[in-house]
Amino acid sequence: MKALSQRRRSPLAVFALLVIGLLVTGGLYAVASGSVSKAQADETTQTVNGSVENGSKLFAANCATCHGLAAEGSDSGPSLVGVGAAAVDFQVGTGRMPMQMQGPQAPSKPVQFDEQQTADLAAYVASLGAGPAIPDEETIDISGVSDEELANGGTIFRVNCAMCHNAAAAGGALTRGKFAPSLAGVSEQHIYEAMVTGPQNMPVFNDSNITREQKKQVIAYLKHIEAQGSPGGQALGSLGPVSEGLFIWTAGIGLMVAFTIWITSRHA
Amino acid sequence: MSQTTEYTPKTDVGRIANFVNQRTGAAAAVKEFGRKIFPDHWSFMFGEVALYSFIILLLSGTFLTFFFDPSMAETHYDGSYVPLRGIEMSVAYSSSLDISFDVRGGLFMRQVHHWAALLFVAGMSVHMLRVFFTGAFRRPRELNWVVGGVLLILGMAAGFTGYSLPDDLLSGNGLRIIDGVIKAIPVVGTYISFFLFGGEFPGTAIIGRLYVLHILLVPAIILLMVVLHLMMVVIHKHTQYPGPGRTEDNVVGFPVGPVYAAKAGGFFFVVFGAIAAIAALFQINPIWNYGPYDPSPVSAGTQPDWYIGWVDGALRLMPGVLGDFSFERNVAFPWGHNTFVFNVLLPALGPALFLLGLLFAWPWIERWITKDNREHHILDRPRNAPFRTAVGAAGVVFYCTMWAAASSDLIATHFHVSLNDVTYWLRTIFIIGPFIAFWITRRLCLSLQRKDRETVLHGREAGVIMMSPEGGYSEKHEQLNEYKRWRLVSFDTPQYIPAQPDEDGKITKKEKRRAKWSKFFLEDRVAPVTPAELAAAHDHHEVEGGDHKSLGH
Ligand code: HEM
Numbered sequence: 001m002k003a004l005s006q007r008r009r010s011p012l013a014v015f016a017l018l019v020i021g022l023l024v025t026g027g028l029y030a031v032a033s034g035s036v037s038k039a040q041a042d043e044t045t046q047t048v049n050g051s052v053e054n055g056s057k058l059f060a061a062n063c064a065t066c067h068g069l070a071a072e073g074s075d076s077g078p079s080l081v082g083v084g085a086a087a088v089d090f091q092v093g094t095g096r097m098p099m100q101m102q103g104p105q106a107p108s109k110p111v112q113f114d115e116q117q118t119a120d121l122a123a124y125v126a127s128l129g130a131g132p133a134i135p136d137e138e139t140i141d142i143s144g145v146s147d148e149e150l151a152n153g154g155t156i157f158r159v160n161c162a163m164c165h166n167a168a169a170a171g172g173a174l175t176r177g178k179f180a181p182s183l184a185g186v187s188e189q190h191i192y193e194a195m196v197t198g199p200q201n202m203p204v205f206n207d208s209n210i211t212r213e214q215k216k217q218v219i220a221y222l223k224h225i226e227a228q229g230s231p232g233g234q235a236l237g238s239l240g241p242v243s244e245g246l247f248i249w250t251a252g253i254g255l256m257v258a259f260t261i262w263i264t265s266r267h268a
Numbered sequence: 269m270s271q272t273t274e275y276t277p278k279t280d281v282g283r284i285a286n287f288v289n290q291r292t293g294a295a296a297a298v299k300e301f302g303r304k305i306f307p308d309h310w311s312f313m314f315g316e317v318a319l320y321s322f323i324i325l326l327l328s329g330t331f332l333t334f335f336f337d338p339s340m341a342e343t344h345y346d347g348s349y350v351p352l353r354g355i356e357m358s359v360a361y362s363s364s365l366d367i368s369f370d371v372r373g374g375l376f377m378r379q380v381h382h383w384a385a386l387l388f389v390a391g392m393s394v395h396m397l398r399v400f401f402t403g404a405f406r407r408p409r410e411l412n413w414v415v416g417g418v419l420l421i422l423g424m425a426a427g428f429t430g431y432s433l434p435d436d437l438l439s440g441n442g443l444r445i446i447d448g449v450i451k452a453i454p455v456v457g458t459y460i461s462f463f464l465f466g467g468e469f470p471g472t473a474i475i476g477r478l479y480v481l482h483i484l485l486v487p488a489i490i491l492l493m494v495v496l497h498l499m500m501v502v503i504h505k506h507t508q509y510p511g512p513g514r515t516e517d518n519v520v521g522f523p524v525g526p527v528y529a530a531k532a533g534g535f536f537f538v539v540f541g542a543i544a545a546i547a548a549l550f551q552i553n554p555i556w557n558y559g560p561y562d563p564s565p566v567s568a569g570t571q572p573d574w575y576i577g578w579v580d581g582a583l584r585l586m587p588g589v590l591g592d593f594s595f596e597r598n599v600a601f602p603w604g605h606n607t608f609v610f611n612v613l614l615p616a617l618g619p620a621l622f623l624l625g626l627l628f629a630w631p632w633i634e635r636w637i638t639k640d641n642r643e644h645h646i647l648d649r650p651r652n653a654p655f656r657t658a659v660g661a662a663g664v665v666f667y668c669t670m671w672a673a674a675s676s677d678l679i680a681t682h683f684h685v686s687l688n689d690v691t692y693w694l695r696t697i698f699i700i701g702p703f704i705a706f707w708i709t710r711r712l713c714l715s716l717q718r719k720d721r722e723t724v725l726h727g728r729e730a731g732v733i734m735m736s737p738e739g740g741y742s743e744k745h746e747q748l749n750e751y752k753r754w755r756l757v758s759f760d761t762p763q764y765i766p767a768q769p770d771e772d773g774k775i776t777k778k779e780k781r782r783a784k785w786s787k788f789f790l791e792d793r794v795a796p797v798t799p800a801e802l803a804a805a806h807d808h809h810e811v812e813g814g815d816h817k818s819l820g821h
Contacts, residue, residue: 104686148354155355158437158559162567167437168557172568173677177686180568224351225557231368232379232551240438242675244552245574248386252546253394256317256387259538260310263531 050085050116055124058117062098071128076102083197084131085122090193092118094186104177105200132196139212140188145220153217154225156210161218164202169222170238174201184226191219309509311398316532317391318423319494320539321384325426328381329483335371337363338433338479340472349556357435357560360475364434364555379547385430386552387543389423389575396420400630400660402647404507406640410631412500415493417628422490424575429482431553431573435475438553440561441570443470445580452612454599470563507647510758511751516645571674579620581673585695586615619670623663630659637785638762651720652759652796654713655789661709662702669698710792717794720756723748724797725805747806757797764790 060069066077073079077099080087091097095109113121122134145153158167164180166172171182178201183191195215198204210218229235236243277286289295339359345352347362349369367374396416399405405413432439447469451457466473505519514520558567572580588595588611595611626633634656635641650657672679673694680687727745734742748756767775767783 147350151351151353151355154351154559158567159562159564162437164568167559167567168554171681173680173687175686176688177680177684179681221351228351230551230554231556232375232554233548234550235554236550238554238557239678241553241571241573241577242678244386245577247546247550248383248390248574252383252387252542253390255542256314256391256539257310259535259542260313260317263535263538264308264310264313 050119050121050123052120052123052127054117055120055122055127058113058121059124062112063121066099071125080125080128082129082131083125085126085134086132086193087197087199088122088125089118089134090190090197090199092121093193094190096199105179108181132193135189135192135196140192140216140219142188142216142220142223145217149213149217150220150224153214153219153221156214157218157221160205160210166238166240168235168238169225183222186222188219188223191222311402312506313535314391314395314398316535317539318388318395320536321388321391321543322490322494323536324384324540324543325381325388326487328377328384329487331377332367332381333483335363335367335374336360336433336479338476340435340475352556352559355560358475360433360435361555361560364436368556376547379550379552380543381430382552383547383550384543385427386574387539389420389427392416392420392423393575397660397664401650401657402507402509403644403653403656404647405631406644407631407635408643409500409504409507412497412504413631414628415497415500417624419490419493419497421624422486422493426482426486426490427573427575429478429486431576432478433475433482434553434555435561436555437558437561437567438555438570440470440563441566442572442576443474444563445583449612449616452609452616454606454608454613455601470561505645507645510646510649510755514646516643519645568677574671577674578667578670579616581670581676581694582615582619583612584676585670585673585691585698586611587695619666623667626663636782637789639765639786640762646759648759651713651716652761654710654717654761654792657713658706658710662706665701665705666698669694669701673698714792714794717761721794721797724753724756725801757802759796761793761796762790763793 059067059071063071063077066074067080068074068077071080073081088097091106092113093111095111096106098112099106100109111118125131126133157169161169164172164174165183166180169183171180173179180202186194192215194202195205195210195218205215230238236247275286277283337359341359342356343359343362345355345357345362345365347353347366347370349365352365364378367378369375399413399416428442432443447461447465450461450464453460461469464474464477465471466477508514508519511520571577586595595609595614597608597610598605599608648656650660673691676690676694677687679685679690727747730744730746732744734744736742764786765783766787767779769775770779
C-alpha cells in the first residue's frame with residue numbers, strides 16, 4: 001500500500017518540486033538583484049581645477065555633435081549655455097554624458113572621462129554663461145549636521161523627492177520609460193548637483209526652494225539611511241509591498257508546498 | 269449506600285481526566301473527532317496553512333497590543349531611530365516605531381505579524397483555488413464554500429485595517445484612496461466618509477476606530493467563521509481524489525487521532541517556523557522609511573499589501589477619459605447637480621463585485637447549468653471538468669491582470685519599458701485575456717482527457733520495437749495496471765442537456781437560457797471509457813496482437 005501510494009504520487013511531486021525550485025530561485029534572484037544596484041562608483045572631482053582651453057577641445061571632440069560646436073544646442077541636444085559647471089560635473093561625472101543613444105532618458109553608465117577632463121569640460125561650459133557652480137567642500141560637508149537637522153532632512157526628502165525617488169530612495173517610475181533612479185551610492189557632490197541643476201525630468205531645487213543648509217540636511221539624511229542599512233533584515237529591494245507580496249507567493253508558498261508534499265508522503 | 273460500579277482511574281492524570289469527562293462528556297466528542305478520517309494529499313493542507321497563520325496572527329497580535337497605542341494625538345518622536353528624532357507625528361506612529369526600535373523583540377514580532385498576515389491570505393487563496401478546481405464546493409458543501417468566501421473577504425479586511433494602524437505614510441495613503449472611493453459614491457458618499465472618519469479626512473478618530481475593528485470585531489468574526497467552517501468539514505467529511513476503494517460513501521485516509529493529529533500538530537510548527545525564519549531574515553513594512561502620515565507627500569512605490577493590490581490595480585487600469593468621453597459626469601437631480609465619478613466608482617467596485625459575486629454564486633450557477641444536484645465526495649481532476657477549469661483560469665487571469673497593474677510602475681522600471689505601454693498592454697489583457705485563457709484551458713483539458721482515453725484503451729507506448737517473423741515492425745503497448753486505470757476511468761463528466769419542458773410541458777425562457785449555457789460549456793465533451801469499450805479494446809489487442817500500430821502504415 002505504501003509503495004503503491006507513493007508511486008502514484010510521484011510524477012506530480014516531481015513536478016511540484018520543480019516548480020518550487022524555480023519559484024525559490026526566482027525569489028532569491030529578486031532579492032539578490034535588489035542589492036546589485038548599490039554597487040555604483042563614488043568619486044569626487046572638486047579639488048581639480050579645470051582648463052577652459054582643454055575643455056573646449058574635449059567638447060568639440062565628444063560633445064559638439066549633439067550640443068553644437070559652441071554648445072548652442074542642436075536637434076539632438078539642448079544648449080548648454082548657462083547650465084553651469086555643476087550640470088557638466090553631474091552629467092559627465094555620473095557617466096550620463098556623453099549620451100550613447102537617444103532614449104527616453106540618458107542612463108548613468110561607466111564614467112568616460114577622468115577627473116581632470118571632467119573639470120576641463122565643466123570649466124569650458126561655465127565660461128559660456130553663468131550657472132550653478134560645482135559645490136565646494138564646505139557646502140557638502142555633512143559632518144556637522146545634528147540629529148535634529150538630519151531628521152529635518154528626512155522630512156524635506158519625503159515631501160520633495162520621495163514621490164519620484166521612493167521613500168527609501170530606492171527609485172521609481174515616471175511616464176513613458178523615464179524613471180527616477182535609486183540614490184544609493186550617489187556621492188554627496190552629485191546629490192547636491194542634481195538638486196541645483198535638475199537633470200532631465202527632475203525639477204531644479206534652487207536655494208529659495210530648499211536652502212543650502214537644507215540641501216546639506218537632505219544629503220546627510222540620504223547618507224545616513226544608506227549607511228544604516230535595513231534594520232529588519234534583507235530589504236527585498238526596498239520596493240515596498242510589491243516585493244513583499246512577490247516574496248510570500250514565491251518563497252513563502254513554495255516552502256509550504258514543499259513541506260506539505262514532504263509531510264503527506266511520510267506514512268506512519 | 270449505592271453500589272459504585274464507576275470506573276476509577278489509577279493515576280492522578282487519569283483521575284483529573286475522568287473528573288472533567290464526567291462533567292463535560294468531552295471524551296465522546298474527542299473520540300468522535302479523533303475517528304474522523306482525513307485523506308492524505310498535499311493539496312489538502314493549505315486550509316491548515318491559513319489556519320495556523322491565523323493562530324500565529326492572534327499570538328503575535330496580542331504581543332503588539334501590549335505596546336501599541338492607537339491614539340492620533342500629536343507628539344514629538346524621541347525614540348532611538350535617529351532620522352526621525354524630534355519629528356512631529358501621531359502617538360500611534362510613534363508607538364509603532366517604539367515597537368520596532370525600543371521594545372525587545374518588537375521588530376521581530378511586527379514582522380512575524382505582518383508576514384503571517386500575507387501568508388494567511390495567500391494560504392486561503394491557494395486553498396480556495398484547490399477547492400474550486402477540484403469541484404469540492406459541490407453539494408453538500410456549497411454553504412461551506414460561502415463561508416470560505418466570507419473568510420477571504422474578512423482576511424482582506426483584517427489586513428487592511430491592520431495595515432492602516434501604524435499611521436505612516438503608506439497606511440495613510442491607503443486610507444486616502446478608500447476615502448476617495450467612498451466619496452465617489454453618489455449623493456451619500458461624502459456623508460459616509462465624514463461618518464467614518466469622524467469629520468474631514470483624516471481627522472483624529474480613524475485609527476482608534478480601525479483598531480477596534482482590527483483587534484476585536486474582525487478577528488472575532490473570523491474565529492466564528494473558522495469554527496463554522498471546521499464544523500462543517502467534520503459533518504460533511506473530507507473529500508478525496510478518485511482512486512481504488514474510494515467511493516462516494518467512504519473516506520480513505522488516516523484517522524485524525526493519533527496519526528493525523530500528530531502530523532497536523534507538527535505542521536503547525538512547520539508553519540510557525542517558516543514564518544519566524546522569514547520574519548527574522550526579511551524586512552517587511554519598514555514604516556520608519558515612510559515617515560509620519562501627512563496628506564501632501566506621496567512616495568513612489570506606494571502600494572497596498574498584495575491582497576488589496578487587485579483593487580488598486582483596477583483603479584490604475586481605468587482611463588480617466590475615453591476619447592472625448594469623460595467618466596466624470598454631472599447628473600441633474602431634482603435637488604441640483606451631483607457628480608458621478610465613474611472613473612473611480614467603476615474600477616473600485618465593478619471588478620470586485622463581479623469577481624466576488626461570481627465566486628459566491630458559482631456552486632449554484634454550475635448546478636443550474638449541469639442540472640447535477642447529486643452529492644459529491646469524490647473530487648474531479650481539473651481536466652475532467654473542462655468548463656469549470658476554464659472558467660477558473662479565466663478568473664485567475666482577470667484577477668492577476670489587475671494584480672499586475674498595481675505594480676505597473678515597478679514593471680516599467682525593472683523591465684525598462686514605458687509605464688504607459690505597460691498600462692495599455694494590461695488594459696488589453698484585462699479585456700481579452702480571460703477569454704483567451706478560457707479557450708486555451710478548455711482545449712488543454714479536452715486534449716488531456718483524450719490522451720487519458722487513449723492510454724486506457726491502448727495502453728502506454730512501451731518504447732519497445734518488435735520485429736515480427738514476417739519482418740514487420742511494431743511498438744509494444746503496455747497495459748495499465750488496475751489501479752492506474754481506475755483513476756483514469758472512474759469519473760463522470762457532465763453532458764449538454766438540451767432545454768427541458770417543465771411540468772406544464774412548456775419550455776421556459778430561463779430554461780432556454782440554461783440550455784444555451786449548457787451547450788456552450790458542455791457540448792465539447794470527452795466521455796469516460798465505459799467497461800464495454802475497455803473490453804472491446806482488449807479483445808482487439810488479443811486478436812491483432814503485435815500488428816497493431818505497425819510502423820509500416
Ligand atoms: C485576523 C487576522 C489579522 C491580520 C490579517 C492582521 C494584519 C495586520 C497587519 C498587516 C498589520 C500591520 C503591521 C505592521 O505594522 O506592519 C497589523 C497590525 C497590528 N495588528 Fe494585526 N492582524 C490580524 C489579527 C490581529 C489580532 C488578533 C490582533 C490583536 C489581538 C492584532 C493586533 C495588531 C496590532 C496591535 C497592530 C499594530 C502594530 C503596529 O503597527 O506596530 N492583529 N495587523
